[in-house]
Amino acid sequence: MRILKFGGSSVGNAERINNVIGILQKYYISKKIKFSVVFSAFQGVTDKLIEIGKLAFKRNLQYSLELNSLIEHHFKIASQLNNKEKISPLTKKLNKLFGELKEVVNGVYLVKELTPRTLDYIVSFGEKLSCTIIGETMLNRGIDCEILFADKLIKTDNNFGSARVDFRVTNKKIINYFNKHRKLQVITGFISSTSKNEITTLGRGGSDYTASIFGAALNAELIEIWTDVDGILTADPRKVKDAFSLESVTYEEAMELSHFGAKVIYPPTMLPALQKKIKIVIKNTFNPDFPGTYILEKEKSSKFTVKGISSIDDIALVQVQGGGMIGVSGIAARLFGALARYNINIILISQASSEHSICLAVLPKHAEEAKKIIEEEFRLEILDGKIGKVEIEKNLSIIAVVGENMRNTPGIAGKVFGALGKNKINIIAIAQGSSELNISLVINKNNLTDALNVLHKELLKR
Ligand code: ADP
Ligand code: ASP
Ligand code: MG
Numbered sequence: 001m002r003i004l005k006f007g008g009s010s011v012g013n014a015e016r017i018n019n020v021i022g023i024l025q026k027y028y029i030s031k032k033i034k035f036s037v038v039f040s041a042f043q044g045v046t047d048k049l050i051e052i053g054k055l056a057f058k059r060n061l062q063y064s065l066e067l068n069s070l071i072e073h074h075f076k077i078a079s080q081l082n083n084k085e086k087i088s089p090l091t092k093k094l095n096k097l098f099g100e101l102k103e104v105v106n107g108v109y110l111v112k113e114l115t116p117r118t119l120d121y122i123v124s125f126g127e128k129l130s131c132t133i134i135g136e137t138m139l140n141r142g143i144d145c146e147i148l149f150a151d152k153l154i155k156t157d158n159n160f161g162s163a164r165v166d167f168r169v170t171n172k173k174i175i176n177y178f179n180k181h182r183k184l185q186v187i188t189g190f191i192s193s194t195s196k197n198e199i200t201t202l203g204r205g206g207s208d209y210t211a212s213i214f215g216a217a218l219n220a221e222l223i224e225i226w227t228d229v230d231g232i233l234t235a236d237p238r239k240v241k242d243a244f245s246l247e248s249v250t251y252e253e254a255m256e257l258s259h260f261g262a263k264v265i266y267p268p269t270m271l272p273a274l275q276k277k278i279k280i281v282i283k284n285t286f287n288p289d290f291p292g293t294y295i296l297e298k299e300k301s302s303k304f305t306v307k308g309i310s311s312i313d314d315i316a317l318v319q320v321q322g323g324g325m326i327g328v329s330g331i332a333a334r335l336f337g338a339l340a341r342y343n344i345n346i347i348l349i350s351q352a353s354s355e356h357s358i359c360l361a362v363l364p365k366h367a368e369e370a371k372k373i374i375e376e377e378f379r380l381e382i383l384d385g386k387i388g389k390v391e392i393e394k395n396l397s398i399i400a401v402v403g404e405n406m407r408n409t410p411g412i413a414g415k416v417f418g419a420l421g422k423n424k425i426n427i428i429a430i431a432q433g434s435s436e437l438n439i440s441l442v443i444n445k446n447n448l449t450d451a452l453n454v455l456h457k458e459l460l461k462r
Contacts, residue, residue: 001220005038005189005211009228010285011130012043014080021138023226023288028143028184036185038150038214039134040207041126042077045070046190053122056105057114067105071098074129081137090136097132101125116160117198124151124199127188127207135186145184150210153177154192156200163192163200165213167272174217187214205266212280216272223273223280225265231282231293232257232264234460235309240452244462246307248294250404253307254280256438260400262310270295305412306403306459309452315347316367317393317429317442320374321357324386332358338377344370348398348440350429359429361442367392396428397448400440401455407436412459416441419458425451 004024011017027035041049048070055063078090104121108114128149135147153173156163178185189207192200202209208225215223229237230245232254237243249257251274258267264282273280273295283292325331332351335358339346348361362370371390381387406412413432416439420427429442443451 001218002033002035002222002224003038003211003215003218003220004035004224004226005207006040006226006285007207007228008040008043008045010226011039011134014077016285017077017081017134017137020226020285021134021141021143023285024138025141025143034184036148036187036214038187038189038207038211039127039130040189041123041130042074045073045126045130046123046204049123049126050119052105053108053114053119056109057112059109059112063105063109067102074098074133078133078137081133082140086140090133093132093136094129097125097128117158120160120201121199123201124188124191127190131186131188138186143184145186146181148177148181148185148187149191150188150214151191151193151197151199154202154210154213156192156194156202158194158196158198158200160200162203163194165192165202166195167213169195170213171217174214178218203266203268205263206268208266208269209272212269212272212278215278216276219276220278223278225269225280225282226285227264227282228284228286229264230284230287230290232262232295232308234304234307235452235456236262236311239311239449240309240456242453242456242460244460245290246293246304247291248296248299248302249307250299251295251297252435252437253402253404254295256400256402257308257310260310260398260402260438260440261312262308265295302405304403304460305405305409306401308402309455309459310400310402311448311452312347312398313448314364314445315361315396315398315442316364317396318360318362318367318370318374319357319391319393320360320378320387321391322381322385322387323356324381324384325358326356334377335360335374338373339370342369342373344373348429348431348442350431350442359442361396361398361429364394367394393428395445396442397445398440398442399448399451399455400438401459402438404437406439413439415458416455419454420451423450423454425454 006020052063052066138145155166155169189210211223233243233245235243251270255270258265280295281292344366346360350359374390378387425447427441431440
């Protein structure tokens with residue numbers, strides 16, 4: 001059994017969907033491999049649904065125009081993919097889904113309330129619509145399949161927008177379902193539900209995770225993530241034109257690269273696969289014969305010490321400093337504990353060995369709140385002058401240089417600093433995880449493209 005997943009970029013329009021169905025038809029006709037397939041919403045649709053929800057909340061009537069154009073967009077793709085005589089069951093299903101969507105969005109407009117719960121329900125239509133259209137089209141073309149709305153099977157907590165999966169319940173449900181349903185399943189990515197059956201979502205980019213959740217539950221032999229590039233590249237091809245595709249990376253490397261901004265795969269995707277040691281391959285829908293990149297436990301041999309360079313383009317640093325922090329145990333624990341209580345995600349931590357200052361990188365939208373929380377937590381120390389002002393610096397980026405073999409290779413850090421120094425790029429903070437898998441640097445945002453290209457040239461010679 002294999003689980004395949006096609007992202008929004010692979011299903012952007014009718015022509016692309018035709019191409020995807022062509023790939024699936026080959027698998028289906030060969031009958032060699034049993035598989036099911038996960039789809040994201042059509043490209044841009046999740047963003048559009050969020051926009052529509054927000055417009056309705058602000059009582060801006062533009063919401064209704066945007067909603068109508070979204071409906072038209074889906075009907076147009078449906079009719080481009082299917083003959084007139086065969087489209088009626090699909091039209092009926094789409095009308096039902098759009099009826100439900102209109103009802104909730106009009107409700108938001110009327111009551112002027114948009115909770116994270118309602119927003120998850122609204123965005124869930126993106127995947128329900130794409131799977132309905134593609135699944136019905138596959139049926140019309142002779143592929144015997146069933147459409148599966150995965151919120152039925154993936155159970156989560158009620159952390160709307162980025163829910164955590166209850167694997168014990170979910171795995172059981174998936175196994176039971178697949179025991180009863182033997183046909184190829186066309187599965188919605190991204191969506192899940194609470195124990196009270198309220199729709200939740202798995203975080204932006206979460207369809208990759210859906211594929212891995214199903215793959216692990218069903219002990220798949222392989223999880224195939226189909227996207228719009230030739231696999232995992234050594235850097236984001238939009239920023240580094242010399243970036244090239246890697247034959248393979250380890251789960252840890254993939255996790256580290258994606259955690260630090262490589263959008264090609266959603267970081268949590270690696271976990272269920274790693275636990276069952278199921279390989280993941282990233283393939284290009286527009287270049288299907290290219291082998292792509294394998295994500296696996298261990299590589300036989302790798303030409304490269306550094307595997308990739310990724311970046312988070314916009315972050316803020318929160319700096320706490322003061323003589324009162326030196327040698328006092330528990331300061332860091334209190335700092336992180338306080339931020340965790342308010343759900344503020346810390347992307348990077350850097351502490352000078354003098355212990356005089358601690359730097360935290362957070363998303364800019366969290367910076368002011370983080371400052372307030374820290375000032376509250378250390379109110380007494382600040383009053384006593386043991387800790388100084390909490391400062392925020394914005395317009396920064398993080399670059400992460402990633403590779404498991406860096407651990408056994410001295411001199412990489414030297415190369416990184418040397419190359420940036422030669423090009424007069426100032427490093428504001430540095431962090432290296434104890435696994436030595438990753439060196440992360442904070443730099444000014446306006447140096448980002450230069451820094452990425454300079455480092456790529458220095459560290460990734462083919
Ligand atoms: P999908 O719609 O298939 O989920 P995404 O847009 O989420 O696709 O992810 C694919 C994109 O990730 C690529 O088009 C590429 O621009 C970007 N990307 C960023 N870093 C990398 C990298 N290191 N390797 C490959 N792609 C990357
Ligand atoms: N449609 C969702 C998003 O845009 C999930 C995904 O594409 O993976 O975030
Ligand atoms: Mg994606």
